[in-house]
Amino acid sequence: MQKKVILNQTLINIILERLCHQLIEQHGNFADTVLIGLQPRGAALAYRLEKMLREKGVNNIQMGLLDITFFRDDFRRRETPLHPNQTKIDFLVEDKRVIFIDDVLYSGRSVRAALDAIHSFGRPRSIELLVLIDRRFSRKLPIQPSFCGHTVDAIDSERVLVEWKENNQTDQISIIPYEST
Amino acid sequence: MSQLSTRHLLGIRDLTSEDIALILSTAKQFKEVINRPIKKVPSLRDITIANLFFENSTRTKLSFELAEKRLSADVLNFSASGSSVSKGETLIDTANNILAMKVDMVVMRHPHPGAAEFLSQKIDATIINAGDGTHEHPTQALLDAFSIEERLGSLQGKKVAIVGDIVHSRVALSNVFCLQKSGAEVMLCGPRTLMPKHAESLGVQVSHHLEEALEWCDVANMLRVQQERMDKGYFPSIREYSMQYGLTMEKLKSVNRDLVIMHPGPINRGVEITSEVADSEYSIILHQVENGVAVRMAVLYLLAQKA
Numbered sequence: 001m002q003k004k005v006i007l008n009q010t011l012i013n014i015i016l017e018r019l020c021h022q023l024i025e026q027h028g029n030f031a032d033t034v035l036i037g038l039q040p041r042g043a044a045l046a047y048r049l050e051k052m053l054r055e056k057g058v059n060n061i062q063m064g065l066l067d068i069t070f071f072r073d074d075f076r077r078r079e080t081p082l083h084p085n086q087t088k089i090d091f092l093v094e095d096k097r098v099i100f101i102d103d104v105l106y107s108g109r110s111v112r113a114a115l116d117a118i119h120s121f122g123r124p125r126s127i128e129l130l131v132l133i134d135r136r137f138s139r140k141l142p143i144q145p146s147f148c149g150h151t152v153d154a155i156d157s158e159r160v161l162v163e164w165k166e167n168n169q170t171d172q173i174s175i176i177p178y179e180s181t
Numbered sequence: 182m183s184q185l186s187t188r189h190l191l192g193i194r195d196l197t198s199e200d201i202a203l204i205l206s207t208a209k210q211f212k213e214v215i216n217r218p219i220k221k222v223p224s225l226r227d228i229t230i231a232n233l234f235f236e237n238s239t240r241t242k243l244s245f246e247l248a249e250k251r252l253s254a255d256v257l258n259f260s261a262s263g264s265s266v267s268k269g270e271t272l273i274d275t276a277n278n279i280l281a282m283k284v285d286m287v288v289m290r291h292p293h294p295g296a297a298e299f300l301s302q303k304i305d306a307t308i309i310n311a312g313d314g315t316h317e318h319p320t321q322a323l324l325d326a327f328s329i330e331e332r333l334g335s336l337q338g339k340k341v342a343i344v345g346d347i348v349h350s351r352v353a354l355s356n357v358f359c360l361q362k363s364g365a366e367v368m369l370c371g372p373r374t375l376m377p378k379h380a381e382s383l384g385v386q387v388s389h390h391l392e393e394a395l396e397w398c399d400v401a402n403m404l405r406v407q408q409e410r411m412d413k414g415y416f417p418s419i420r421e422y423s424m425q426y427g428l429t430m431e432k433l434k435s436v437n438r439d440l441v442i443m444h445p446g447p448i449n450r451g452v453e454i455t456s457e458v459a460d461s462e463y464s465i466i467l468h469q470v471e472n473g474v475a476v477r478m479a480v481l482y483l484l485a486q487k488a
Contacts, residue, residue, distance in 0.1 A: 067210065070222035070252075070482070081486045083183040083203075084210040092218065120219040 007150060007173040009165070012132075015149040019130060020052050022147055023099070030061050032125070033097045038114050039067040039085035042102035044164045045132055049101065064089035066100075068113040094122030099146075103162040105131040108143035133160050133173065188487050189301045189308040190480055192317035193358035201362055205327050208472070208479035215251060215474055225254035228485050231279045233289040234311070235261040235272075235296075240446050240470060241311050241320070245288050248477035252485075257284065272296065276304050285488045286481070289313075307488040309480065315349050315410065321445050322355035324476040326363055328469045329400055332441050337364040342394040344370040345404030345426060345453050348377050349411070352445045353404060357383050370394035371426060374415040375406075391426050395436045402443040403428055403454045419452055428454045433463065441465055 007015070027033040030053070037046025043065050050063050069084040100114055111129060118124060128146035135152050154160055154175050163172045185200050193201070214222055230249050234242055242258075249256045257279065266275060276287065286307040289297055294316035301308040312318040330336050341360050347353045347369050360367050361384060368386040369376065370393070380387050388394045395401060406422060416422045433440065442454070442464045450456045459466060 069210075070214065070224045075224050076227075076486055076488075081183045081483075084207060086210065087213050116223065120214075120217045120221075122218060 003161075003174045003176045005172060005174045006152065009171045012171045012173065015132070016048065016052060019132075019147055019149055020049060020056060023049070023053065023130070024056065024058060027097065027099075030058050032095070033061075033099060034091065034093060035061060035063040035099050035101055036089070036093075036114075036118065037063070037065045038100055038102040038110060039065055039069075039087070041104070041162065042100070044166060045103050045162075046101040047166075048164070049130075062091055062096075064091065066114060066117055068110055068117045071113040071117040073109060073113065089121050092122040093118060093124045095125050096122075098124040098127045100127060100129045102129070102131050104133045104135060104160050105129070105143075105145055105148075106135045106138050106160075108139050108141035111143050112141055132162065135160060184486065185483050188484070189297075189310075190319050190484060191297045191301060191308065191310050193319045193322050193355045193362070194317070196319075196358075196362065198362045198364075201323070201326065201359060204323055204476065204479050204483060205330060207483060208323075208327050208476040211251075211478040211482070212472065212475040214478070215471075221251050221253060223253045224482055225249070225252040225485050228252075228285045228488060229255040229257065229283060230286045230288060230481070231257040231259060231284045232311075233259045233276065233279070233287060233291075235266065235289070235291045236312070238290055238311070240473065241290065241318075244470070244473040245309075245311060245320075245477050248474050248481055249288075251474070252478055252481055254286075254481070254485075257282070272300065273303050276300055276306075280304055280306055286485065307484050309484065312351055314351065315354075316351050317355045317358075318351040318445075319355050319359075320473070320477055320480060321352050322359035323480065324469055324473040325352075325356055325402065325443060325445070326359050327472050327476050328443065328465055329365075329441065330363075331468070331472065332465055333399065336360065339365045339400060340368070340398045341365050341400045341402060342368045342370050342388075342398035343402045343404065344391060344394055344428070346375045346406045346415075347371045347380065347404070348375050349407040350404050352402075356402065357385055361385075368394055368397055371404075372416055372422070391428070391432065392435070395428075395432060395440065398440065399438075400441040400443060401428065402445070404445065405447060405449055405453060423452050427452060428458050430455065430457045430461070433458055433461075439463065443469060446470070 037043040065088045067085040067087045069082050130147040131145045132149040134148045158175050159178050161174050165171050288309045288311050290311040291313050294314035296313045297310035343353050357367050370388045444466050
């Protein structure tokens with residue numbers, strides 16, 4: 001199977017705009033809200049949303065990046081170990097409304113690890129989850145997104161690839177077979 | 182690459198440059214972890230580690246224990262004094278008895294060179310050498326490399342002088358291997374009596390004058406005179422050694438560059454280094470101690486994947 005593009009730049013833009021408006025609707029001026037991008041692939045989306053929110057006049061956004069490698073439940077069970085990425089959270093999340101940001105929600109295991117990991121920085125008042133792509137029917141844990149960009153039905157042998165114009169030529173989301181990754 | 186090429190950490194000699202780079206980059210992430218409000222991660226929660234210390238240690242022992250606990254491992258501590266070793270039990274018997282209690286990893290310090298390697302051949306656990314006699318002390322070399330990289334940005338092309346009691350120093354040998362594999366140049370400096378006979382064969386420069394070494398280097402790693410390993414007089418007196426090889430502020434200032442001063446500890450203040458230098462802005466001695474925990478967490482984490 002070849003790479004199948006499911007969302008192009010225009011559609012992604014519409015989705016991101018909607019997500020921003022939903023966030024503003026729910027979180028107002030972001031006084032108690034912090035955005036946490038889940039490393040590695042949630043970081044690009046978090047930066048993009050932060051930029052778009054600023055352009056819409058939300059100025060005091062606190063944002064951090066959380067790496068969950070050391071909190072994963074598959075350590076020593078994987079064939080190839082994962083290399084940790086940078087965690088960058090320069091504030092406490094104590095009593096804050098935390099929004100986790102990731103590109104694709106699949107089994108839910110990364111989010112479970114993130115729920116553990118964030119407690120190293122305090123006890124949040126609440127935690128919500130924003131994902132660009134929700135691969136429904138693939139969940140292994142009872143975790144659902146609070147904000148969802150687009151729902152995709154892909155089978156296990158396929159992978160959802162999110163590319164950003166910061167690294168790629170254009171924003172694009174596609175489905176590719178696992179072997180070709 | 183995200184995997185070490187070895188199952189044990191017996192010495193830096195067995196590591197590749199990529200292994201060292203992997204350990205240092207992983208340690209960077211662990212340094213961030215140990216500066217969080219909650220400094221613990223659950224990675225090693227199903228691992229049991231025995232710390233076997235057949236020789237005295239403060240820093241290394243505490244540092245390993247803290248690293249293990251920060252990774253949520255279960256920890257057994259063993260010191261030779263007050264144990265059955267004084268009743269005549271052999272190393273293998275001691276280790277096998279501890280392993281019978283289902284231990285996955287062993288951190289060992291021992292007065293005999295090669296003890297860690299010997300143990301790795303005899304028992305089925307991941308062995309980490311925490312110093313074996315005058316042979317190697319790999320985690321110290323890794324934390325030294327990490328500290329230099331943190332201060333100077335990179336090890337590539339940097340000049341590091343290791344000064345003092347080279348012949349008895351496991352830190353010196355591990356540092357030479359680690360620095361060379363990371364692209365740094367090394368000079369060994371000390372009195373002829375405390376210099377190994379064929380030091381040049383390691384591919385390092387050798388000097389017998391502290392001033393010459395300081396003039397050459399970017400980093401000076403001052404070693405302690407290990408009197409407990411000396412069976413004869415290697416120099417006339419501590420006072421004379423200190424005058425020749427002790428690092429004072431005056432000698433440091435005579436070099437018109439900012440040097441980085443390191444010491445693996447424990448310090449004999451006033452012998453190899455004055456208090457004024459040890460406590461100065463040039464010294465990164467306490468950073469070395471902090472980094473030691475992060476580097477050991479990285480080593481344990483990476484080796485646990487194979488344990």
